[in-house]
Amino acid sequence: MIEVNDIYFSYDDYQVLNGISFKVKTGEVLAVVGSNGSGKTTLLKHLNGILKPKRGSVKVFGMDTGSVKISELSRRVGLVMQNSDHQLFASSVTDEISFALRNFGFSKIEIDSHVREVLDEFGLYEFRNRPPLSLSGGEKKRLCIATVMAWQPEIVMLDEPTVGQDAVNKKNLRKIINRLSQDGKTVIISTHDLEFLWPINPRTIVISHGKVLTDGSLRSISLNGTVFASANLIAPQLAALASGIGLNEPPADEAQAVEMIKQWQKA
Amino acid sequence: MFINPFKKIKHSKLDVVEVKNLTFYYSGSSRPALENVNFGLAGGSVLLLVGVSGCGKTTLLRSIVGLVPKFYAGKYEGSVLLNGKNINEMDMPEISQYVGYLFQNPDNQLFSYTVERDLAFGLENLGVEKSEAIKRIDEIIQLLSLDGIRKKPIYELSDGQKQVVALAGILVLRPKLLVLDEPTSLLDPRTALSIINIVKMLKDKFGISAIIVEHRLELALEISDYIMVMAGGSVKMFDSTRQALRNRLQDYGVAVPPVISVQRELMCDPLELTVKDFVGRLHAR
Numbered sequence: 366m367i368e369v370n371d372i373y374f375s376y377d378d379y380q381v382l383n384g385i386s387f388k389v390k391t392g393e394v395l396a397v398v399g400s401n402g403s404g405k406t407t408l409l410k411h412l413n414g415i416l417k418p419k420r421g422s423v424k425v426f427g428m429d430t431g432s433v434k435i436s437e438l439s440r441r442v443g444l445v446m447q448n449s450d451h452q453l454f455a456s457s458v459t460d461e462i463s464f465a466l467r468n469f470g471f472s473k474i475e476i477d478s479h480v481r482e483v484l485d486e487f488g489l490y491e492f493r494n495r496p497p498l499s500l501s502g503g504e505k506k507r508l509c510i511a512t513v514m515a516w517q518p519e520i521v522m523l524d525e526p527t528v529g530q531d532a533v534n535k536k537n538l539r540k541i542i543n544r545l546s547q548d549g550k551t552v553i554i555s556t557h558d559l560e561f562l563w564p565i566n567p568r569t570i571v572i573s574h575g576k577v578l579t580d581g582s583l584r585s586i587s588l589n590g591t592v593f594a595s596a597n598l599i600a601p602q603l604a605a606l607a608s609g610i611g612l613n614e615p616p617a618d619e620a621q622a623v624e625m626i627k628q629w630q631k632a
Numbered sequence: 633m634f635i636n637p638f639k640k641i642k643h644s645k646l647d648v649v650e651v652k653n654l655t656f657y658y659s660g661s662s663r664p665a666l667e668n669v670n671f672g673l674a675g676g677s678v679l680l681l682v683g684v685s686g687c688g689k690t691t692l693l694r695s696i697v698g699l700v701p702k703f704y705a706g707k708y709e710g711s712v713l714l715n716g717k718n719i720n721e722m723d724m725p726e727i728s729q730y731v732g733y734l735f736q737n738p739d740n741q742l743f744s745y746t747v748e749r750d751l752a753f754g755l756e757n758l759g760v761e762k763s764e765a766i767k768r769i770d771e772i773i774q775l776l777s778l779d780g781i782r783k784k785p786i787y788e789l790s791d792g793q794k795q796v797v798a799l800a801g802i803l804v805l806r807p808k809l810l811v812l813d814e815p816t817s818l819l820d821p822r823t824a825l826s827i828i829n830i831v832k833m834l835k836d837k838f839g840i841s842a843i844i845v846e847h848r849l850e851l852a853l854e855i856s857d858y859i860m861v862m863a864g865g866s867v868k869m870f871d872s873t874r875q876a877l878r879n880r881l882q883d884y885g886v887a888v889p890p891v892i893s894v895q896r897e898l899m900c901d902p903l904e905l906t907v908k909d910f911v912g913r914l915h916a917r
């Protein structure tokens with residue numbers, strides 16, 4: 366589905382990606398993590414062809430991003446930008462969502478039903494007539510996600526989707542990500558919020574100095590203190606708790622952690 | 633459980649912030665963004681402000697720094713006092729010398745071409761002498777490890793880098809009160825922690841106070857004295873941090889960090905705020 370082949374990228378002479386390779390399968394959820402400025406956003410922008418590698422290649426759906434039209438890719442690879450204000454421009458929430466749908470040639474009936482669906486799904490119905498820029502930070506972010514979800518791209522890329530999201534919205538977002546994956550959509554998430562990722566336990570690649578430092582399920586890599594430290598990460602709390610009492614199998618959730626501690630105290 | 637904030641904080645003229653019966657409707661809106669909000673914060677303390685998205689956190693911060701009602705039109709009742717003085721009697725320059733406000737979106741407060749220029753901008757506006765300004769800029773660049781991007785144009789920064797630069801632009805002015813709207817939302821975990829620790833250092837060393845909005849509670853618990861929970865524009869709870877963590881925060885859509893829920897489940901008392909301290913206690917038993 367996605368093949369990133371030894372890519373290099375620099376902004377003018379500022380080197381950001383230094384030989385990155387990985388593949389993503391259809392229906393997979395991939396998290397990209399790493400320190401500020403490590404190149405996560407730059408990498409995501411390569412996957413829908415906004416940026417082209419200086420060396421190496423990116424193939425999506427078997428097509429080289431260097432030789433395919435951006436407009437063709439952006440329909441199939443939806444990107445929710447890190448900064449909502451860069452994405453929002455319409456004069457009402459409803460227009461914001463329907464704009465792309467009209468562009469992509471959806472019928473009037475389809476547009477109405479898709480708009481209504483995502484308004485409900487992201488708790489935005491009450492804001493439907495408001496100017497997007499008057500929404501709260503978290504509401505804007507949800508609108509940006511809803512806008513992309515509305516046209517149902519085959520690959521959904523979320524750049525820092527949990528910014529400004531409370532616990533309830535994060536839970537909803539996890540549900541949506543899992544559902545997308547079950548429906549055979551591919552989801553790529555760039556985030557600093559490892560606690561958010563923990564229950565999903567996605568395949569995670571850690572980026573550092575323009576390279577992939579490690580690649581594995583979040584739970585399996587989170588016990589590797591050295592990798593985490595060099596990428597400015599901190600182990601999620603349940604991983605830290607497990608290693609704190611000398612266990613090398615982190616609990617999946619809080620209930621498991623409680624059991625684990627009770628066992629440990631008995632022993 | 634609703635606890636009257638006035639019982640918890642000793643009120644005096646010396647409160648850095650005092651919000652009294654504050655109600656605000658954005659113009660055209662029939663629902664109050666703030667409804668009869670009351671609380672005060674004593675000098676040298678840190679308040680963590682939490683609540684679901686859209687509950688009015690940013691609006692409250694805008695009121696504390698005077699942007700509401702000065703720049704946001706609407707129906708305004710009640711009062712906000714900074715160090716005993718009503719913000720309606722203060723102009724923006726006076727307010728900004730006292731309070732440092734970090735916007736939820738750093739793009740809204742970075743205007744200059746380069747990082748260094750941006751840090752100088754506020755100081756020049758306040759009429760700080762050039763040599764003193766240079767000293768302060770160097771100091772802040774050290775403190776926030778911005779050396780690598782000091783000469784960089786703002787538009788070339790990653791979003792997280794912008795957030796740290798925006799914070800630097802505030803700290804360089806040396807305010808008494810920090811009002812930070814999700815200051816770590818774009819930061820990697822270690823950078824986030826270092827920012828939180830800088831707030832702690834400023835509090836311990838200089839008695840600076842802070843109001844911090846933060847959804848990732850695990851980062852900020854250790855430095856907060858109080859937690860205030862809002863819902864639907866009003867204050868639902870105001871308590872010392874440890875007490876608040878025993879309440880049913882989940883009823884207000886606020887998740888406590890895993891290490892706290894685990895301890896609550898195991899009936900631990902007192903609650904340890906970090907994994908490290910909790911692990912320490914487990915080993916001590």
Ligand SMILES: Nc1ncnc2c1ncn2[C@@H]1O[C@H](COP(=O)(O)OP(=O)(O)OP(=O)(O)O)[C@@H](O)[C@H]1O
Pocket residue numbers: 376377379381399400401402403404405406407408447787788789790791792793818820
């Ligand atoms: N247009 C640009 N011109 C020059 N340098 C840039 C540009 N955009 C980004 N950079 C630099 O490239 C590096 C990678 O930026 P990028 O936005 O991809 O990082 P990121 O991992 O997404 O960071 P964050 O976690 O802060 O969002 C950063 O050091 C940044 O300063």
Ligand SMILES: Nc1ncnc2c1ncn2[C@@H]1O[C@H](COP(=O)(O)OP(=O)(O)OP(=O)(O)O)[C@@H](O)[C@H]1O
Pocket residue numbers: 499500501502503504529530658659661665683684685686687688689690691692704736
């Ligand atoms: N300029 C505005 N005009 C009209 N309504 C507004 C405006 N700004 C905010 N609101 C509304 O007021 C309510 C409170 O917004 P506020 O930004 O204070 O929420 P918040 O708690 O900071 O949310 P978040 O966690 O998502 O940032 C929201 O429902 C929002 O849509």
Ligand SMILES: [Mg+2]
Pocket residue numbers: 405406407447524790791792
């Ligand atoms: Mg980024």
Ligand SMILES: [Mg+2]
Pocket residue numbers: 501502503689690691736813
């Ligand atoms: Mg807000």
